[in-house]
Amino acid sequence: MPLLALAYFGFISLGLPDGLLGVAWPSMARDFGVPLDALGFLTVAGMVGYFVSSVAAGFVLGRLGVGWLLAISTVLASLALTGYLSVPAMVLAVGCALLLSLGSGAIDSGLNAYAASAFGPRHMNWLHAFFGLGVAIGPLIMTAVLESGLSWRWGYGIVAIFQAGLAAAFALTARLWKRPVVEESVEVTKAAHTLRIPAVWLGVGAFVCYVAIEVAAGLWAFTVLTQGRDMSPRSAGLIVSAYWGALFVGRVIFGWVSERISSHRVLLGALLGMAAGSVLIALPAPAWVACLGLVVLGFFAAPVFPLLILTTADRVGAAHADRAIGMQVGASGVGGALIPAVVGVLLNRAGFGLLGPVLLALSVLLVVLYLLASRPRPAAG
Template sequence: MAAPRNEPRHRVVVGSLAFTFLSFAIPVSMFGVIWPDVRERFGQSLGALGVVSLVYGLARMSTSGSGRAATTRFSIGACIVAALAGLVAVDLVVATSTTWPIFLVGVAGVGLVSGLLDSVGAGVLATIGEVGSAGLVHGAYGVGATLGPLVVVVIDDWRWSLAATAVVAIAAAAVAVAARHDWPPPPPAPSSRSTAPPRRATTISLLVFGLFVAVEVTMGQWLFTYLTDGRGVGDTIAAVGVAGFWGGTTVGRLLLANPVLSDGIDRIGLPACVAVAGALYVGVAFVPGWGIIVCSTSAGLLLSPLVPTLAARTARRVGTMHAQRVSGWQLLAANVGAISVPAGTGLLVDWVDPQVVVLVVGGCLAAGFPVLLAARHLPDLTAN
């Protein structure tokens, strides 16, 4: 879409945005892995991780629609640099918290700045309009989510692990400052007149985003607890299993920049990817030892194309004139799924036991499969 003369500027912008997404993915991916030490330090129950998920999710959702307003009043570069400075501060609040309420305040702060950065980033990607760029940025988020659990394993102290995330955010802010003259203007606001978006396509889009983001976040936050407390798996294998899930998701999204791969996924179909991922997820509940890592990594790889592909093709489902508005709704639906399902899982873990995590994620996959089939058969509203 972009003219050749803009490509170098876009590379700078996309590179900075990718680093930004990586920086705010790291702390949230740590929460599930550091939870045993955190809950012992603050005297919380096993299922109180759901409270952490709820606080983070509500805070993130509260700013997930603020990108357009913020970038209209200020510049995109200024919003990103300021939010990254805030991320440094709240990462340090979480790392140095001495009480449970202060810990939750820090978690909420991470959610607030993450929602703003996510929203601003969505506007930038919509302006650039390149599937490869979207894949790179979403993949960078996965890199951060993969690194988070591994940092905890290497540093082996939850406070210093979170302090390390502040260093990454500082580096991302420095890159954003260097790119401050290359950011594009924010996309124009959609018209409030004219017809409403197609109801069926919009409903399907929102359900798909809500369900499959819920799968990703619940797996990322609860897989470690399920494996260690539900299956009795060792901490190292469980942590690497979580990192493997995010790693598979990351590699798959980065590879979307290759048109041969993205065309191959189109031919195979996203429902087929989900079906095989579901079978691999069942394997996580039964295979021994290192086989868990193979299954979780492969499941992440197969689920990876869903969100970037569906986001990039929003205009096909709802039409070009409604794409901006529906993209915002999809981000909101994704946040609802990311909040409600992991938080509800925490309640179920306390009421039942950690084994219930398998049923929750499996239920979301089963519910999402027919919705994804319906999305595949929607007409292309951008076709002549």
């Protein structure tokens, strides 16, 4: 199925730029003559653009169509990546980051909305696993470029070429991206009606919590294990890799499991598994217990994002699904940027042992939000 293959490439393309920045930034900062902490300007611009475009995409998807939304958004991403080839100053790089996030947010919303209505839970999980694959490939590309003696700019140029080819493929297949959901029912439903549904806002809160957990665990685990549990940097690095690896493997495995067990049961079990992993991290026990908790957390977190997307229509109704998915994707960007930063402040002031309790509190809140959002909707709604 050509559209399914394009969807997989689309999710890889979403992850590639995220993987580039971490490796490229020291060289970028040196070229622009800015301190390393200036990275915050790029991340804030990325968060703002991602939130705006992902939410907006959900509200225009019914009129513009999935194919053209993907084509236009991928062109924007390619142009932004191409801009990195020549920008002479940090302020222009921030502009590129904003443009890139505007394209990426819309791609994320569009692909997730299409996949939620066209593919089953297996491919939904696997598509998100391929996003992780893209994040993993990005550093390899940039590392190869730098080790070849080339400028970091060429790493972005390589990914820009990939994005341009993908944009052409989306444009050529734009008319084929039809969904089982009746498009007309989505168009005539007023946006205000969507915003009045409690399950929409409960879903937004759930995505904020989930992505905050995923990012905060991956971001602060190394620091907590080395400075709070006296682990060696090498061992702590392996555990962090195991955490992200468990997330990838879990999505592959749960892709099969979700075909045989209802998505609701898989989601509830996964959310409880995340809470169990957080408990292990929070316990005042030997370091290996926290390490086990991180792997458990990563494994059970794997199906949560894709299955929450997949079941959005069940919670809010098919006519509101596109807008709700856009809002959820936008909220995930905010949750992944702001809450982990706040967690870092708390760890610095209150001690590294606070990571586990914070993850546990967020996990419990996530379970509550999911159960509330999944309550049967009134027939008239």
